[in-house]
Amino acid sequence: MTRGLAPTKCCAEFFSEFFGVRRFFAPLAEPAVRRVVVASLTLGGAVGVFALSFGVASVSAGASVWQTCALSLFVFTGASQFSAMSVVGAGGSVLAAFGGAALLAARNFVYGLALSSSAKSMAGSLPRRLFAAHFVIDETTALALAQESPRLRKIAFWTTGIGLFSFWNLGTLIGALAGNAIDPQKFGLDIAFPAAFIVMLLPHLRSKLGRQAAALGGALCLISISFFPVGIPILIAACAVLIGLRND
Amino acid sequence: MIIALAATAYLFKVFGLVVLGSRQLPKVFDRCLGLIPAALLAALVAKDTFSIGQSLVIDARVAGFVVAIIAAWRRAPLIVVVVLAAGATALVRAI
Numbered sequence: 001m002t003r004g005l006a007p008t009k010c011c012a013e014f015f016s017e018f019f020g021v022r023r024f025f026a027p028l029a030e031p032a033v034r035r036v037v038v039a040s041l042t043l044g045g046a047v048g049v050f051a052l053s054f055g056v057a058s059v060s061a062g063a064s065v066w067q068t069c070a071l072s073l074f075v076f077t078g079a080s081q082f083s084a085m086s087v088v089g090a091g092g093s094v095l096a097a098f099g100g101a102a103l104l105a106a107r108n109f110v111y112g113l114a115l116s117s118s119a120k121s122m123a124g125s126l127p128r129r130l131f132a133a134h135f136v137i138d139e140t141t142a143l144a145l146a147q148e149s150p151r152l153r154k155i156a157f158w159t160t161g162i163g164l165f166s167f168w169n170l171g172t173l174i175g176a177l178a179g180n181a182i183d184p185q186k187f188g189l190d191i192a193f194p195a196a197f198i199v200m201l202l203p204h205l206r207s208k209l210g211r212q213a214a215a216l217g218g219a220l221c222l223i224s225i226s227f228f229p230v231g232i233p234i235l236i237a238a239c240a241v242l243i244g245l246r247n248d
Numbered sequence: 249m250i251i252a253l254a255a256t257a258y259l260f261k262v263f264g265l266v267v268l269g270s271r272q273l274p275k276v277f278d279r280c281l282g283l284i285p286a287a288l289l290a291a292l293v294a295k296d297t298f299s300i301g302q303s304l305v306i307d308a309r310v311a312g313f314v315v316a317i318i319a320a321w322r323r324a325p326l327i328v329v330v331v332l333a334a335g336a337t338a339l340v341r342a343i
Contacts, residue, residue, distance in 0.1 A: 046325065046326075049325075049326070049327045050326050050327065052327070053326070053327060053330045067250060070250050070254075071250055071253070071254075074250065074251075074254035074258075075250070075253050075254045075257045076257070077257050079285065079288075079289070080253065080257060082292075083288065083292055084249070084253060086292055086295075086296055088249075090295070090296075090299075090300075090301065091301055094249045097249060098249055098252055098253055098256075100288060100292075101253050101257075102253065102256045102257070102260075103284055103288060104284065104285060104288055105253075105256060105257040105260050106260055106281060106284055107281060107282070107284055107285060108257065108260045108261045108264065109260040109261070109263055109264040109281070110264060110278065110281050110282065111261075111264060112260070112261050112262070112263060112264020112265035112266075112268075113264040113265075113268060114264075115264075115265055116264060116265050116266070116268065119265050119266065126266070129265060129266045130262060130266060132265065133258065133261040133262040133265045133266060134258060134261065136261040136264065136265050137261075185341070186338065186341070187334055187338050188308070188309075188312055188333070188334035188335060188336065188337030188338035188339075188341065189334050190296075190309060190337070191296075191297070191309050191312030191313065191316070191333045191334055191336075191337045192330050192333070192334055193292070193296045194292070194293045194296035194297045194309070194312075194313060194316065194333075195312060195313075195316035195319075195320075195329050195330045195332075195333035195334070196326060196329070196330055197289045197292045197293045197296070198293055198313075198316045198317055198320045198329065199316075199320045199326045199329050200285070200289055201285070201286065201289040201290060201293065202320050202321075204283075204285050204286035204289065205286070209279070209283060210283065210286040211286075213283040213286040213287040213290075214286040214287060214289070214290035215290065216287065217286065217287030217288060217289075217290040217291045218290035218291055218293065218294040219294075220291065221290075221291035221292075221294045221295055222294045222295075222298060222299075222304070225295065225298075225299045225302060225303075225304060226302055226303065226304060228302075229302070230301060230302060233291065233295060234288060234291050234292060234295065237287055237288060237290070237291030237294075238284065238287055238288055238291075239287075240283070240286075240287035240291075241280045241281075241283040241284050241287050242280065243283070244276065244279040244280035244282070244283045245276055245280065
């Protein structure tokens with residue numbers, strides 16, 4: 001337990017200099033706070049392993065190590081990064097790769113909206129909120145919104161955000177370096193992307209509308225593959241979201 | 249591409265969190281945005297499993313695809329799913 005918490009403390013000291021969050025990390029002895037921090041770090045570790053596969057897959061798709069790391073540092077949205085590299089790796093145009101990845105990033109807008117009512121209490125001044133925006137992703141939103149008090153919400157957001165960011169980028173670097181050293185086809189690594197996508201897709205199949213959108217998206221993509229340049233079928237598949245317009 | 253993507257991804261985040269604030273959007277809009285991952289991820293799986301460039305192909309990747317679905321269904325962690333799928337594909341290729 002204490003060993004798991006050490007990096008958080010270190011992280012907290014470092015960031016307290018700039019963002020004044022020290023007092024929110026001090027009461028780690030408090031069970032509620034500790035629960036949040038442990039949850040954040042567990043999630044961070046899992047995501048770090050996920051980042052390993054991104055590093056390997058991205059390098060296998062033809063990106064350099066530094067390009068792969070730049071994606072994780074500056075885009076910092078897993079599904080978009082995976083999607084962009086999968087289109088580029090298959091020989092798709094940069095524009096098509098960008099389009100699909102940007103659409104996947106659009107859900108962070110919704111997360112931002114969901115968090116916006118607590119943005120002031122989580123991040124404070126405008127510059128801090130602008131900084132916080134980089135960390136608005138699936139996991140931070142989920143953990144922050146699961147907390148009851150604004151104070152716990154703030155702790156959840158920042159430990160998840162900073163922890164995940166560290167693990168994600170470290171994992172990417174290690175994966176990219178390792179991926180460079182092996183032949184992707186021989187080890188079946190060309191299936192790494194779709195396998196990861198399947199895992200990411202699963203939670204979206206819980207609702208009927210989600211299942212319909214997935215089925216329609218997959219079908220639209222397969223039908224259009226032969227007729228359009230690589231990457232475009234992904235954008236065509238995005239039209240499947242329009243079934244959300246039905247049954248109001 | 250990386251820079252443009254980084255900028256776009258960031259703008260989406262900022263727009264929701266900082267710019268629009270707690271303004272309310274139509275529910276339909278919300279629902280369509282929420283369906284994007286389902287539609288796109290399914291399309292990406294289809295493309296990455298059944299095509300090379302612009303042609304539809306069925307090869308060793310199908311084995312990995314099936315294994316990945318089963319593993320994901322059994323709630324295996326992502327890395328396990330990826331390793332099992334890659335292993336199945338590599339195995340079929342080696343035979």
